Amino acid sequence: MKLVSVVLSGGAGTRLWPASRQAFPKPFMKLGGKALLEQAISRGQSCGTEDLFIVTNQDHLFLTQGLIAEMAQPPKVSYLLEPKGRNTAPAIALAALAVAEQHGRDAVMLVLAADHLIPDTAAFVANSLEAARLALQGQLVVFGIRPSGPETGFGYVEVAEVGDQAQAVIKFVEKPNLETAQGYLATGRFFWNSGMFCFTAGAMLDALAAHAPQVFAAAQAAAATSSVESGQGATEKVTRFDPHAFGLQPDISIDYAIMERARNVSLVPAKFGWSDVGAWPAVADAHTANGNGNTMACDSHIDWVDVNTSNTHVHIDTQGHKQVVATIGIHNAVIVHTPDALLVADKAQAQDVKKVVEALKQRHIDSAQYQSTILPSSVNRPWGTYTTLKEEGGYKVKRITVKPGQRLSLQYHHHRAEHWTVVRGHGLVQIGDEKYPTGPGEYRYIPLKETHRLSNTGEEELVLIEVQVGDYLGEDDIVRLQDNYGRA
Template identity: 50%
Template sequence: MRLLSVVLAGGSGSKLWPLSRQAFPPPFVTLGRSTLLQQAIERGRACGASDLMIVTGKEHQFLAEDVLLQLPERPSSTLLLESASRGTGPAIALAALQCGRQFGSETVMLILPADQLVPDAEGFAASAVEALELAAAGRLVLWGVNPTGPDTRYRYIEVERRSSESQPARRLVEALEAQAAQSFLASDRYYWDSGMLCGTAESIVSAFERHAPGLLATARQVIESSQPRGDKVLLDAEAFERLPPMDIGRAVTTLADNLQVIPARFSWSDVGSWPSVAHPQSPDAGGNTLPPGSIALDASDTQVRVASHGPKTVALLGVHDLVIVDTPDALLVAHKDSVQRVDEIVDALAARKHEAVHLPAVVHRPWGTYASLKEEDGYKVKRITVKPGQSLSLQYHHQRAEHWVVVRGTAMVQVGDAQYKTLPGEYRYIPLKERHRLTNIGNDELVLIEVQCGAYLGEDDIVRLADTYGRA
């Protein structure tokens, strides 16, 4: 039996704002020792998956590649790159078609959303043994989670009665109102649908043919018009735009009659909000989940997450039931009763065209990262890192000059037609409208402090003349 692990690594970035953003969705957020994407990859490998497919956005390609580079052993992998988000329905249909073309229709697909926490990888792998056998026999397998509250965010799986054994699913149903969710919670016939799915490529494609033939037909056009480039498949943007947005529940699993449910005998969180992220942590005596070294006096059930450039002392005094998330460019303070509405904050910021909706405090690029350290009228200070052997685009700016100081590593700085090897402590000046380029010619990470001076300092004041990554 060939097993392909399919990891869905998309999302809008609003669930864990301000830590996650549109350009940095939850799968790439580090929770614990690694990113959620890496944890999902490792879950698949623990189940015996010999191959890996990551479905992610085109703009997130280099983030996914960075995660793969950090793995102790890089698996045989394919990146399926979407030009926009269309939901889990199209993503899984495309993955199943690509799997059939690349590995064969009898390949078993273990589909894992990368915005979930499953700390007990061994427990999940043990349950996957049964799932793989059921999938090979033609079943579509779901993992059901015992509900712990009347949550309207989840789809519910109805069974004859919850038990410790797998069983056929009667139906999948939404709990659109709190009253329905409360009745499902009180019953012993409902699980939460975890969003994880297992089945052969053939079974999944057949389910789409029966229940979402239009979506599948368009997905076939997308795959047929897309050409693999090495380990990447850049999905044809024109055909992709015709795919209807749809989640896998509405597309297939709510209607399929060959569903089997395995009870989740392991801890699970969908990372749907900040409180769900706190669950794997050990709270203090007052129920607070805090960074190491924090001080809490007369404080209870409060969650604090700090993502800053340096150490920060956290002190709580007389606060209760709060979620506090501090990043270098944004601060969220919310009552736990309201934290599910964080997307309303994101929508309000989007209406103002605020940069904090799209870009994180540390912006990841194919060549490295940059972070804004200070900005006032007329100047901005950035910290730039460049990976060994990588370079920024050859570019110029209409409205700003730049001053560069290397603080670590070895740079080759192009200014006009001249090339300057630049070592730590050395400085280069980039005049207004002058062509320039930064390259790391050393074996270690290059770190540079950039000071921009000008009347306008927006990221759109870049004219690219040549670029290694095809952005010119």
């Protein structure tokens, strides 16, 4: 049996704002010390998969590559890069075409979401191997989660008999109201739809042809326009699609397109704990609570003084030096502090964080409030990161890091001059036609409209402080002349 992992890494995770942003979505958030995407990849590896297919937005390629490069045992990866999101049916259709081409129609696809939390790996492996056996018999398998309550935020799957055995699916149903969910719970025959599946590539392609021919035809057309290039490693493949052909694919879920229509659908009841980490209370549940039910997540040691505080989660992500957080008389709340945003919410209304993001997006696109839904405070780029430390009228201060062997684009600006001071590492600064080796404590001035470039020539990370001065300091005031990452 050839078993491959297919990880769907999409979505913005708007209910986890401000930690999750469009340019740094939920799959890259860390829980238990590891990003959710890394955990999903590792689960597939635990099932014996050596080949991995990741369907993700093209803008997240370098983030994903960086994450995988840091894994102790990185898998052999094929990336399918979406110019824009088109829902799960097109994503799975393109993955099935790619898997069938590389490994044959009989290859078993273990389709996983990149943003789920599953602590019990052994139980997950046992269920996955059970699902794979059913897949080899021609079944389209969905992993069902035994409901812990009348949840209205999940879709449900109905089976004929009460029990923990794998069995045929009677029907899929959409997110119910509370009364309907309570009725489902009472029967014992309804499971939450986990959004994880298992089937052979051939079975899925046959199902697409039979039940969703428009999806199938559009995926074939998109695949025909694709181009394949080598990635960072010898075994890494990167598939890019023509944006126009890709955009012609229907925006439809795999549930609507296939699972609700096919007759060969089975459900494997999950024997593992599961969370889709859909909102901040779920994040809190993933942490160990103190005696008052309080939980905390932060990158550095911070003392939390919780006076008369209970059932509250605090998430701290700052660039500055923060030693103490104090709460008094706070109950059933979520407090999230990032360098550019602060969220304080009642846990019971945590689903409404999405409304905050929607409100911010309705504001002017150039405003800082709108940008706070897109870019995190520390922005990842293929060459490193930049963090805005201070911004006022006429100037902006950034901390910039450049990875060893990487360099920024050759560029110039219409509206700003820049002052660079290296604080760690060694680089080569090009200004016009001149190049200057620059080390710790050394300074370079970039005049307005002068071409310039920064390269890390050392073996450690290069860190510099950049001060921009000008009448406009937006990120779009960059004219790229040459670029190693295809952005010129």
